[in-house]
Amino acid sequence: MSVLEVVLQGRAGTLPIDVAVRVEGAPLVLVGPNGAGKTQTLMMILGATRPSHGRITLDGRPLFDAERGLDLPVEQRRIGYLPQRYALFPHLDVLSNVAYGIAASNRAERLRLGREMLRELDAEALAPRRPAELSGGETQRVALARALASRPRALLLDEPLAALDVSLRRDMRRFLAERLRAWSLPTVVVTHDRADAEALDGDVVVLEGGAIVQRGQLAALAAHPATPFVTRLVSGADQ
Amino acid sequence: MSAAAPAARRGAGRRALLARAWPAALGLLSGLLLLLVALPIAGLLFSAPPRQLLAGLSDPLVVPALRLTLFTTTVSLLVILTCGTPLAWVIARRTSRAGRASRIWRALETLVELPVVLPPAVAGVALLLAFGRRGLLGPALAAAGIGLPFTRAAVVVAQTFVAAPFYFQAAIAAFRRLDPDLILVARTLGARPPRLLFTVAIPVSWPSLAGGAAMSWARALGEFGATLMFAGNMSGRTQTLPLAIYTALESDLRTAQSLSILLVAIAFALLVAIRAGARR
Numbered sequence: 001m002s003v004l005e006v007v008l009q010g011r012a013g014t015l016p017i018d019v020a021v022r023v024e025g026a027p028l029v030l031v032g033p034n035g036a037g038k039t040q041t042l043m044m045i046l047g048a049t050r051p052s053h054g055r056i057t058l059d060g061r062p063l064f065d066a067e068r069g070l071d072l073p074v075e076q077r078r079i080g081y082l083p084q085r086y087a088l089f090p091h092l093d094v095l096s097n098v099a100y101g102i103a104a105s106n107r108a109e110r111l112r113l114g115r116e117m118l119r120e121l122d123a124e125a126l127a128p129r130r131p132a133e134l135s136g137g138e139t140q141r142v143a144l145a146r147a148l149a150s151r152p153r154a155l156l157l158d159e160p161l162a163a164l165d166v167s168l169r170r171d172m173r174r175f176l177a178e179r180l181r182a183w184s185l186p187t188v189v190v191t192h193d194r195a196d197a198e199a200l201d202g203d204v205v206v207l208e209g210g211a212i213v214q215r216g217q218l219a220a221l222a223a224h225p226a227t228p229f230v231t232r233l234v235s236g237a238d239q
Numbered sequence: 240m241s242a243a244a245p246a247a248r249r250g251a252g253r254r255a256l257l258a259r260a261w262p263a264a265l266g267l268l269s270g271l272l273l274l275l276v277a278l279p280i281a282g283l284l285f286s287a288p289p290r291q292l293l294a295g296l297s298d299p300l301v302v303p304a305l306r307l308t309l310f311t312t313t314v315s316l317l318v319i320l321t322c323g324t325p326l327a328w329v330i331a332r333r334t335s336r337a338g339r340a341s342r343i344w345r346a347l348e349t350l351v352e353l354p355v356v357l358p359p360a361v362a363g364v365a366l367l368l369a370f371g372r373r374g375l376l377g378p379a380l381a382a383a384g385i386g387l388p389f390t391r392a393a394v395v396v397a398q399t400f401v402a403a404p405f406y407f408q409a410a411i412a413a414f415r416r417l418d419p420d421l422i423l424v425a426r427t428l429g430a431r432p433p434r435l436l437f438t439v440a441i442p443v444s445w446p447s448l449a450g451g452a453a454m455s456w457a458r459a460l461g462e463f464g465a466t467l468m469f470a471g472n473m474s475g476r477t478q479t480l481p482l483a484i485y486t487a488l489e490s491d492l493r494t495a496q497s498l499s500i501l502l503v504a505i506a507f508a509l510l511v512a513i514r515a516g517a518r519r
Contacts (some may be wrong), residue, residue, distance in 0.1 A: 048423055074426035081427040087420035091442040100438075101428025150428045 002059050004154045004186035008044050010052030010066075015040055017051050018211040023154070027180050027187040029197045032207035033229050038190045041207065042156045045188065046081055047074040058153050058186070080152030080185075084159045086143035088131035094118070094142050095127040101150030117149040118142075121179075136164045137172055144179075154186040161196060173199045194218070194236045206230055283499055295497030303475040304483035305501070311391065311479060312459040315398035319455050323407045324448070326351065328436055331414035348411065355404045362401055363468025370396065370469075393470035394477050398459035405458050409451025413444035453513035457506050480505075 004023040011017065015037055021028055030038050043049045045056060047064065050071060056064040058079070063072045088097050099114035118124045123141045126134065134142065140160065147155060160176060161169045177199040180187050189200055197204050197218050204221055206214040206229065214226040222234040295301075333344040354362060368374045370387045380387060387393050417440060425439045441448065463481040470477040472486060480502045487494040 046423065046427060048426075074423065075429050075431055077427070078429075079427060081424055083420040083424060085418075085420065087418055087424045089421065089425075089439060089443070091445075100425070100430075103429065146424075146428070152427070 002153055002184075002186050003057075004045075004188075005057045006041075006045055006054075007056070008041065008051040008054040010054070012037075012040055012044060012049055012051040012210075016210045017041070017044075019205075019207065020212070021188075021205060021215075023186040023188060025184060026202035027189050027200045029200055029202050029204045030188055030190045030207060031192060031197065031204060031233055036207040037210040038207055039158055040210070042081070042158055042188065042190060045154075045156060046079055047072060047077050078151075078153045080147035080150065080155040082140075082143050082147050082155070082157040082160055084162060086139050086163070088134075088139060088143055088146070090131050092131075093127070094123075094129050094131070094134070097131065097142060098145045098149050100146060103150070114145075114149055117145045121145045121148075137168045140164065140172060144176075148183070152185065155180075155183075155188075157187065157189045159190055159192070161191070161193065177201065192233075194233055197233075206233070283496065283503070287493055287496060291493050292497045292500065295491070295494040296501065298487065298491070298494040298497075300474060300478070300483045300487055300494065301498060301501075304478050304480050304498070307391070307394070307475070307477070308460065308479040308502075309505075311394045311398060312456060314395050315402060315459045316452060316456050318395070318399050319403045319406050320452060323403055324410055324441070325436070327407055327410035328414055328440060331411050331417075335415070335419075351407050352404045354401050355408075357401075359401065359462070359464025360468065362397070362465035366393075366397060366400060366465060366469040388469055389471040389473070389477060391470075391476060394466055394479060397465040397469045398462045401462055401465055402455040402459035406448075406451040406455035409447050409454065410444070413447035413451075414440055416447075417443060449513050449516055453510050456509055456513070460502065460506050460509075 002024070006019065006021050006023070008017045008019045017037060017040070019037075019041055030041065032038050040049065044051055044054075044064075050064065051066070053066045054064070055062065055066065058077070062068075062070055063077050064070060088094075089100065092100070095111060095114050095118065098117055099110040102110045102113050104110045104113060115124060115127060118127055121141045121144060123138065123145060126138055126142060129138075131139065131142070140163070144160075157176075161172055164172055173196060180189075180200065189196065189202075191197060203215060204218055205212055206221070206226070208227060208229060214221060214230055218234065221230055225231040225234055330344050330348050334341045334348070357365070367388060370376050370380065370393075372381065372386070372388070387396065421439055421443065422435060425435050430438065461481055462479070463485070466477070466479060467482060467485075472478050472482045474483070474486070478486065480498055484495045484498045484502070487498055
C-alpha cells in the first residue's frame with residue numbers, strides 16, 4: 001500500500017506554511033478559502049516550489065528534506081498532476097497526450113499502453129481527436145488518463161471538477177470517486193465543493209492562511225466546525 | 240449683456256468655420272502622408288516599362304548579389320534560430336520569478352534587444368571595434384589566422400547582429416505566454432528540460448516563432464549600413480542585394496530599380512511563405 005507523507009513548514013515565498021498530512025488509501029480532500037495555500041501546497045508536493053522547512057516521502061522514498069538539503073526535481077518525483085484547466089498539450093492528439101509520459105522502449109509500445117489507459121477510462125474513441133475538439137468532461141478524462149499512464153506513485157488533483165458545468169459535474173464526481181477508490185493511489189484533491197468531499201469519502205483537511213485549522217471526516221467537521229469557513233463549507237453555502 | 244452678444248456671435252462664427260475646415264484639414268494631412276508612402280512605391284513599380292526592368296536584371300551585378308544574399312541571409316537565420324531559441328527559452332524561464340538572478344537575466348535580455356534601436360552605422364563601427372584588426376578580438380583572431388572583416392562571414396555577422404533581436408523578442412514573448420501548467424504537467428510526466436523545449440515549448444509557440452523568424456529574415460535581407468562598413472561592398476564576395484542597388488545607382492538607375500523590385504519580391508514571397516507555414 002502506497003503512502004505519501006508531507007510536512008511543510010516555515011515559509012514558501014511570502015506565504016507562511018504549516019501542513020502535515022499522511023495520505024494512504026482514501027483520497028485526502030484539501031479545502032480552504034481563496035489564498036489559503038491549497039494550490040501552493042500541491043506545488044510544493046510536486047516540487048515546483050519549496051518551503052523553508054519540512055520533508056516529503058513517498059513509499060518511504062524521500063523526495064524532499066530541507067534539513068538534508070534533498071530536493072528531487074519535479075520530473076523525478078513520479079507524482080501525477082491534474083491542473084484545474086487540465087492543460088492538455090494542444091499540438092498533440094489525445095493518444096499522443098496520454099502516451100507522453102509513458103516510459104517504454106519504443107513508440108509503438110508507448111501508443112499501445114496509451115490506448116490501454118484510454119480504454120480503462122472509457123475514452124478510447126477519443127484517441128485521434130485534438131484537445132480543442134473535446135468537451136469539458138472528455139478533456140478531464142484524457143488529462144486523467146495522461147496523468148495515470150505515466151504510472152505515478154501518487155496523484156494530485158487541483159479542483160478537478162470546477163471547470164465542468166453543473167450537470168456534468170455530478171456524473172464526473174461519481175466516476176472520479178469510483179476510480180480513485182479502485183486505483184488506491186495516495187491522492188490529494190483540492191476542492192471548494194462540499195459535494196466533492198462527500199463523494200470522495202476521505203479525510204478532509206481545512207487550510208486557512210497556510211496552516212491546517214481542522215481535519216477529519218466531513219460529519220465530524222459538521223458537528224464541530226472550527227472556523228466560519230468550515231461552517232459555510234459543511235452547510236454547502238459556498239456553492 | 241449688450242457687450243457680450245457680439246462676442247458670443249464671434250465665438251459661434253469661429254466654431255462654424257472650424258466645423259467646415261476640420262474635414263478638409265484631416266483629409267489634407269492624412270493625404271499628404273499617404274502620398275509620401277504610395278508615390279515611391281508607385282515609382283518603383285510603374286516608372287519604367289517591364290522590358291527595361293527585365294533588361295536591368297541582366298546586369299553582371301545581379302546574379303552574384305542575389306546568390307550571396309540568399310546564402311548569407313539563410314545562414315544568418317539558421318544562426319539566429321539555433322542560438323536565439325535556447326537563449327530566449329532560458330531568459331523566459333529565469334525571469335519568471337523575482338530575485339537578483341532574474342534581474343541579471345533581464346539585463347541580458349535588454350542587451351540582446353539593443354541592436355533594434357542601434358543606428359546601422361553605429362552597428363558597423365561597433366562590429367569593427369569588436370572583430371576588426373584593432374578591435375577587442377582582433378589580436379586573438381589574427382593569432383588564429385582569421386580575418387573576419389570584409390569577408391562573406393562578416394556579412395553573416397552583420398546580418399545576425401541586426402536581425403537577431405526581431406526573432407529573439409518574438410520568441411521570448413511566446414515562451415512567456417506559455418501556460419505554466421503545460422510545462423509543469425510535462426515535468427510531472429518525466430520530461431527533462433531538453434524534452435520540455437523541443438516537445439512542448441517550441442511546438443506550442445510555433446506560430447509566434449515563425450512570425451519572428453520572418454521579421455528577422457526580412458531585416459537581414461535589407462541589411463545595408465552595418466554590412467557596408469564591416470564587410471565592404473565587393474561584388475561576388477560581400478555585395479548583397481542592397482549594396483548592389485547602391486552600386487548600380489551610381490551608373491544606371493534602371494538596374495537599381497530592377498534590383499529593388501527583385502528584393503521586394505523576395506521579401507514578400509518569404510513573408511507569405513512563412514506566414515502560411517505558421518498557420519498550417
